[in-house]
Amino acid sequence: MPPMKNDIETGLTYWRSLDELARTPEFQEAVQREFPGDDWDRLPSATRRQFLKVMGASLAMAGLTACRWPKEEIVPFAHRPEGRTPGVPEHFATSMELGGVALGMLVTSFDGRPIKAEGNRLHPDSLGALTAIAQADILQLYDPDRSRRLLLRESGQQYVKTWSDFEAVAVEDFAGDGTGVAVLAGASSSPTRAMVRDQFLEAHPEAGWYEYEPISRDNEREGTRLVFGTPLRVQPKVDTVGVIACFDADPLFDHPSSLRLAREFAAARHPETGTGARLYVTESSYSLTGVRADHRMAVPSSRVPVVLARVANLLVAEHHLDLPAAAAGYAGAAGQEISEQEIDFAKLLAADLAGHRGSGVILVGPRQEPAVHALAAVLNQVLESTLDYTADPDPDRPSHIEAIGELAAEMASGSVETLLVLGGNPVYDAPADLQFGELLARVPLSIHLSLYDDETSQRCTWHLPRAHGLEAWGDGTAWDGTLTMRQPLIAPLYDGRSVIEVLSLASGLNSISGYELVRENLRKSASSIDFEGFWRRALHDGTVESTAWDTVQTRLNPGRLAVAVDGLRALLVSDPPSADRPEVVLIADSRVWDGRFANNGWLQELPDSLTKVTWDNALLVSPVTARELGIADGEIAVVEAGGTNVEVPTFVLPGQARSSMTLALGYGRTAAGRIGNGVGADAYQLRTTKAPHMVSGATVRGSGRSYSLATTQDHFAIDTAGFKERNRRVGELVREASIDAYMANPEVFHEHEHHPPLISLWKDQEYEGEQWGMAIDLNTCIGCNACVVACQAENNIPVVGREQVLNQREMQWIRIDRYFKTEPGLGSDEIDNAEVVFQPMTCVHCENAPCEQVCPVAATQHTTDGLNAMVYNRCVGTRYCSNNCPLKVRRFNFFNYHKELADTSKMQFNPEVTVRARGVMEKCTFCVQRIEAVRIGARNDNRPIADGEIVPACAQTCPTQAITFGNLNDSKSSVSRLREEKRSYATLAELNIRPRAHYLGRLSNRAAGAGPDGHGAPHGEADSHGKETA
């Protein structure tokens, strides 16, 4: 009988070895003596006295075992592991896998505590940058809500178990040929897992193997299968592209290679050196790519194929594109009514594509049907588009939706006796029509390996704590196939084990450690004789050079094309949605993804790029449709489809296609943890195997009840005076011009500045030595929020919760200001296609800082190297500085926001940065701790600080490198050179605040002869004069 685990929750005991000690026979004996004849597995039955004794004992042992570090040797990126100097941060290359693709990371570890994740420069999909989600994953590592022990649920009772208990069970259940055994795993690119899976299937040939991911690119995969006969992986390249046509696609954000693509896109958009990369986007709801588009058309998701078909049609008819005979069917496929706007758009795009043969690319989003991808593949093929294909790592795998469907059928038939669920959360995220939760009840023995005791675990007989990515050995492959290593940075905090460990255990091999498994697998790909050297090299780099898959030469397969054409025809005949029968598009959330990050405070409080909503998902509705349906902004809407109702607050978003609504998945969790439970509405209830991405013909009505969404910016709907003024100011704050206008007249960004001469009452200050400054390029910023999370992780910025955000007390030091540009004269409920611009906003460290002079205690002052410094322990908190800050970038600790923080969460804190007290003002410091670290280093080996040596967290992680930091007194530094550019301007310069951070104007690249639709026209002008936006 295993005692002693039932008290773990009482103490703050998160050391892996606690239960190991607790399992020693002597100790169990002792416990027996202490509490004879009582069933110690039942939590409720413990009396207070006994409880206290047990707790005392456990805490004592916790103390004994507090000093355990990983046994296996791991290799730091920059230092040798021996010779570890306490207090000196070390960097380890590792990786994180999401949706079956590995993303390389570089994790900073401080005295054995991983505290911050950054991108791995050597990794093809990272190039040094990292997405917001991947950065926030480190918070999950320390999440106190993670499951801390094995649980066995039987006949309504809950028992605490140990791994040895489970091993015993596993030996029985996984004996034999695996009849009645099924494994449900998430997608994985890990060769090691593939190896272990094969071992498992060898051991149990009859066992069923299923892989399910709620969010995937299966449609693209199937599309290529249609065209080329075998599934291929699309590898777009946009660094030298002239035209990008996106159909519901978001390559800059929603793509496994989005970081690389964004970097390439930024290069292509450079006014002098770029190739233009004119961006056409057809989509139902604003994506980050859509925000950056030169020509964007909002059409319902179900209309996107029509537009693409029309483009194909025009390419053949007007631009004499020679499609192979079989594919020619596409030309006729666009035979149904189409609006003027759609025709114009298609004409423009077709012409541009025809003009950019060999330097254009057509991208289709993962939510579009395979047939649409097929068409795109055909066109790309014929247009010699800038993309490659690589073979699919697992060509025979059925699509995830099919897989989960088959498993459900098996379970329904009762032929599944043992179900092993490795990760994932099918009860929550499987298509609703499968009723997975109910089916699970029919399986006698179900085992769930998971980070949390979540919805699925609670319906399974066994719950096994899973090791976090940073706790376990592993590997994976990048989108292009590059082998990527994963090494643990800390011993499992909560006694978790990794997928490969559990799987190998189930394979009958008595638990082999992940370390050995990964090494064993790598041996195969080890070319050199010296494996140890190869191994160390691999761990050191995090990737293995030149392991990317070879590109395959593709040929259209006429036989299959016909099928594709029919598939497309079928799509085209569906009648367009209307306000009373709207379509509801279900998308992956930009923050909690498919829901697995629901308990992550950083992500929950991260404002959505477009809506700026935190702590919720919302039904995005176009202003016009909202008016037609009589639904107010913030009113709770009832979405009804297939007999299920989902209640979700509406957010009126201009630029949303009429009669098409968008709802993010991943919310409405019931067993996510204290942070994620009950946040938002569960969109999975609307998801079916037939239509996993889009619910057509839903009915949406207002409930009359309103709900306040916690947005970090004001809603789009606003009183008339404010609405007008906001539109008027945008042009001055976020300056934009067409690239032609800029090339013709570089002064275009300054033409309309006029204010009285900026003279000072006193002699101007002299600034000697290093003077730090920043340049932020609005032309490359895509508003992806990566910088916001990077800053939060680097600077110990607290999460304050929905209530506080509602009261505008969010704490992020850097924010992405989002502005809508709308045709003047329209009311906020008439706007159909507003343009969106982003402006990263943080403390610009004014030389004449308004905040400094008003502080009565001089708690904020200027440093000699030009930083606007905040002296926390001198601050008394009058908030006068914040009032007097024209950019409102200062943040105030209204409460002690760290009060309820668990000890584990505190382990994430960056020891180089003060944790601010209650009643103190705080703000961006330009990452002064990084500046000082470099300065000290430079002093020690007594050399000047090199340009680019100091990189603030936000700049470090920016995928497009839009943020540049450096010394303004060095005319050769890149930041100085950027400030020299004609695009460079300072916001609110007329106040003579002399910001140290400047912005580079945004450039649009519209096709010649495009009709005016408020897009890309030079906005830098006009507005300051109240003139109409062109």
Next chain:
Amino acid sequence: MSTPVSYLDNTGDDPAVRARLVVGDNDFHSVTNTVCGIVEQPRPPKFWWVAFAASSSLTLVLFACIGYLVTTGIGVWGLQVPVGWGYAIVNFVFWVGIGHAGTLISAILFLLRQRWRTSINRFAEAMTIFAVVCAGIFPGIHVGRIWFAYWLFPIPNQMSMWPNFRSPLLWDVFAVGTYATVSLLFWYMGMIPDLASIRDRATTKLRFYIYGVLSLGWRSSNRHWHRFEFAYLLLASLATPLVLSVHSVVSFDFAVSIMPGWHTTIFPPYFVAGAIFSGFAMVVTLIIPTRKFFGLEEIITARHLENMAKIMLATGMMVGLAYSTEFFIAWYSGNTYEAFTFLNRAFGPYAWAYWTMVTCNVLVPQIFWFRKLRNKTIILWVASILINVGMWFERFVIVVSSLSRDYLPTSWGYYRPTAIDVLTFVGSFGLFFTLFLLFVRFLPMVGMAEVKGVMPQAHLDRPGHRGHGDYHGDIAGVEVV
């Protein structure tokens, strides 16, 4: 006193006859009796107890709120970014403004030889002090780390750190501190002779000793009176620029910033006018019930009320002028941010507050044009209360509406006070009235010595000279050196 109202009416405007400042058949002794009588009655009247119970319990609410604030954090208020200042600062400016009437009446009217001030200045000064006490609380508790609020004072410390004298908040510390001190001195000094009266009439030992000590052994010596008069004159002439400076400095908190709607040169005069306006309103609000309950109609006469009504009318018009000037300049300057701020005040989310302010401060005082209305005590009283409301809203509009929508539309917000905000404000009234009630119970609320000085009996009995001020010492048998 049951004297017919007609007899008490001294509001005539016939230039030939000087209105009497004290009505009824009062002589020096009866004045002493009336005023000292209030202090000497063995136990205060019932209404006093009722009022005191109410106000002191409100005071407890105030301290409860402060306690909660200190233990929990500024977050218990509705403050946020962008609106970093809310009720606390609004209340501070409101109370400081009220605190202007006293010194104004005692100092400026003294220099202007407005003899009618004598019956009300003690009262007004007391009110000033209590208002400043209430005002002083708020800057203290509105900081994030209240326990470090003393860092605002230039106190030498081991870290040899000093406050930043460029900050208007520090100017505030000195201005309000000085103002409180000087008002207190002024008030106490004027009270010395009257405290002596109470001492000399004392029937109990306790009262004799207490008031004896307080009156510093004043023996009405004319050689003392001589220096007393000089000191009083000097204090008055020092307090006059001071009283004008205090609210100017308070207005610098806003004018020196760069926020549209705050950064305005008109603020100092505008704030001072508003302060006088609200100060007189509060005096009227308090004095009308007090003179009724304590039977002081013959000393604090209808004419006093009428004069104050006239001053409120005048200052109300000044405030109105300031409002319109702001709008004009916002448009005329061509500064679009400024222009929007004012457009937003009148038609934005806080329009309700703005129009409340305009109604109470500009429209209501207009009724004082009509003698009938301004001489109706009840109408005057209600109007004065409305003006207090309006002046509070003026500060609310200035502080909150300007902050809520500044330069970047992305940081615009809307400030909502919490229950704690409101209770703290209400509680401050409790403190104010508690102090006030203690004052009327234990201290001479009318400056007897000064009132006697302006009574007809104080002057030579000569035709055409009745009730006139100065005696020029030109009587038979006395030649002046």
Next chain:
Amino acid sequence: MSTGNTTRNDRAALYGYLVAFDKVDELLVAAAAVRDAGYTRWDAHTPFVIHGLDAAMGVKKTVLPYIVFLAGLTGTAAGILLQWWTNAVDYPFLISGKPLFSLPANIPVAFETTILFAAISALVGMLALNGLPQLSHPLFSNRSFKRVTDDRFFISIEAQDPLFEVAKTRELLESVSDQPVEEIEELS
């Protein structure tokens, strides 16, 4: 002088004479008379300030204004020095790109300190010159004198006055007032 001494020895306990008046007019006439008789150590006591009485008594103008003026100057200097020393010398830092010491920002505080110093000196100076607080005084021993803070006017002549002579002085006082002249004893 010697006579003065002997007389004083005879009436060791005598502080002086006190006589009351009902009307302001009588008081003024009496004051002028006493003044003309050349007495120096005497005083008039009134419930309130009587304009013209100073002239009638021949009281010289007080030096208080000069004291207050000097105090005011001190205040200004102190204010400026404080700000200069703290912000420019002892604890200098770069604020909003402004100079360490600039008069415009320092005027408000300097002004307030000026007023503060001057005001305090006005009250303290007045009390000091008046020799107050002085809680006990021979005059307080006289019952009727209590009405001096109510509605009565008095003139007192001190025995310390060089011209004081029991008979002559009493005569003088009786001539100016119809009320009895009272002897006031020194405090024992």
